[in-house]
Amino acid sequence: MFAFALAYPYLPGAKTDAFKGLSVLVGIMVSIGASGIVGQATSGFILMYTRTFRAGEYVRIGDTEGTVDGVGVFTTRIRTGLGEELLLPNSLVLQHVTRNYSRAVPGTGYVVDTVVTIGYSTPWRQVHAMLMEAARMTLDIATAPAPYVRQTALSDFYVQYRLVAYTPAERPAQRADVLSRLHANIQDVFNSYGVQIMSPHYMTDPAEPQSVPKARWYVAPADLSEGPPQSDDPKR
Template sequence: LLFYFALRIIRRLRILSLRRLPQVAGPHLPGVTIGGFSLLTAQQLLTFVRRMSDLLAWAAGLFTAYLWLVFVLTRFAYSRPWGEALGAYLTSTVAELALSALGGVPGLFTVVLIFIVTRWVARLVGAFFDAVEAGSVELPWMHGETANPTKRISIALLWLFAIVVAYPYVPGSSSDVFKGVSVFAGLVISLGSSGVVSQAMSGLVLMYSRALKPGDYVRLGETEGTVTTLGMLSTKIRTNKREEVTLPNAVVIGGGVKNYTRLASESGIILHTSVTIGYDTPWRQVEGMLLLAAGRTEGLAAAPTPFVHVTALSDFYVEYQLNAHLLDPSQRVGVLSALHRNILDAFNEYGVQITSPHYVSDPPRPMIVPRERWYPAPAPSPE
């Protein structure tokens, strides 16, 4: 009867703990983070506590069943030796566990002390680098943009050092089981860390070279968009088509980074486009039409003024490059499209075809521009 009531009490306590745990501990249960890296979320930690509650309930039930079996066996003369043997085994096991627990108390105290000190030092390190990032503390050898990754790396190394120092004080750390687990963990890390280390080193290069940061408008290989996340292993880009592209940092380093935002703080970036026109069209007229199209395009700065370069004198045509300052690099695609439309309108207004002729035979007249046609509209006249 006592055994039955004991099991009922254990079952009720288990149900009560599972019901009250999310209400009591859920809102106040923090996640587990080390060095700025999230290891367990609050929900995952709550699930772990629930599993531990179930495990404790089963252990209490099995212990109660063991006591009941010992009691029943000792009630009969035939089975009394078995009951006494089970009781003696239980007593000796509990005594050994108690002595082991008492022997491990100094080591556990040392481990707790090491982790408390490490946590306080990690907070001080984090506060220092936060001040560097905010600009309240200036260091000649560190830029504010690199303060956050330096903080995360420093705190992670600090915790790793604390684990190495505390490991010998963990009860049972010198046993063969702990040694086997350590060897297995080292083997797994050695076999699977080559790619991770390569990505992490590439991430450090991106962070400390300040090649890009979240919010920059960049072009990485064939991907163009705004950087949303610069992580240790990968970089995430949000494109103009609202696509999120994740690129491994080693790929980013290998393909090169074109940052449109880095030098755009003062006068924007230079947006350029090219057009090829035949030799029978005056270059001054082409330049005037390109500048006219640039002036009609919203998003391009009026000062510094746009300019045109003649980039090639090919066999059949001349290549012109229009350059203008773009105020907002994130609008590059839309402004370039508007500029192309305005170029088409300007050339259509003045009856100039945007064509690239190819040589088939000698033309009936030379493909040159006589002097009297050097300044057709909208080219400005020197007079």
């Protein structure tokens, strides 16, 4: 590039307006291309020096989920649970929220979480107990840290429940298998108690109130250690 700059005045036709215009066009094109390369490289250095994730960690970047194979200057390599290798431009990685499942658990292993939405007519204690039962049935779900359930949203027609558990699996394919078995067990448990996994939607108000009377608050397999309620009066 330096040699070309020195030789430029001696090129045939270098002083013509056409040649000067072409030179400006080429310069603009090179500048635009270089800005993209510089941006990618800058993103790569940011990822490496901030240690957003490291090779071997299990992450979710946007809609992409898998194990980090490596972080380069221009791209990040992700290995999915299906064995696919994805190359993500580093600038794209910085534009999305990154969830690092590996750092939520001490040592090796990953977080395994899933969401179900159930109508308000099903007691929430029963849903919690069924999700916990499904987690206990699933091979490779750790007992410590213990799984837990959170109600993450109260929508117009249903409640959103998130089951969070941990697996000591070291490979992303193992995590995918654990999640698949967990989903199967959730279906089996809900079916065994006659609870549908679906999100109801209503065009008009239902004929019956979509609420749970106090007498049904502890429907199996909910914890009965406190005993069933003695009255429908919520103040008692």
